[in-house]
Amino acid sequence: MTLAERIKAARKARQMSQETLAHRAGMSLRAFRSLERGEALDPHYSTLQGIADALSVSVSELVGESAPPKAEALAPVTPLRESLRALPDETRRSVFLGALAAESGTWVAGTVSGDLEELKRFMASTNVQSPGLVLEAVYELWPESQELAEHVEARAREEAQRTNDELAQSGAFSDESRRRRHGA
Numbered sequence: 001m002t003l004a005e006r007i008k009a010a011r012k013a014r015q016m017s018q019e020t021l022a023h024r025a026g027m028s029l030r031a032f033r034s035l036e037r038g039e040a041l042d043p044h045y046s047t048l049q050g051i052a053d054a055l056s057v058s059v060s061e062l063v064g065e066s067a068p069p070k071a072e073a074l075a076p077v078t079p080l081r082e083s084l085r086a087l088p089d090e091t092r093r094s095v096f097l098g099a100l101a102a103e104s105g106t107w108v109a110g111t112v113s114g115d116l117e118e119l120k121r122f123m124a125s126t127n128v129q130s131p132g133l134v135l136e137a138v139y140e141l142w143p144e145s146q147e148l149a150e151h152v153e154a155r156a157r158e159e160a161q162r163t164n165d166e167l168a169q170s171g172a173f174s175d176e177s178r179r180r181r182h183g184a
Helices: 003-013 018-025 029-036 045-055 077-086 089-104 113-126 131-141 144-170 175-182
Strands: none
Touching: 003 029, 003 045, 018 029, 018 045, 018 131, 029 045, 077 113, 077 131, 089 113, 089 131, 089 144, 113 131, 131 144
């Protein structure tokens, strides 16, 4: 088993999303995904230590100097994939957008409250606790969706920045604006 496979197995055994593990390990999501795909072949020790700490394992376990996590721990993901495949396209789209919004913490373009409700129903029906696990299953079934998610998140960040810039330029939250409104 490769380092990438051990990291992925340990993460899934703990039902942790890539986003959550990357955050807890102090890494960017992009760097973590690259490592988990096996593209980063010689990670720095501090990177391995951060991942190991986030997974509550030792670095030696992570690099394969002891037994890898048991495969039975991955069982919850298989029914999740099957459940996703069985959804009608429109419902699958809503679940994907809802999971993306919930996991990234941003209100992504095209997401409506119904998407989050659809995600809640889907998670309840599959007994999954993390929107990140739903996203990972979508990414594994439809790899092109990961690139789409990154694009959607980037657009949401740009829109949020544009809104912040507009608010700053309007002076709506400035001390001067407050003084004008309150006659001070």
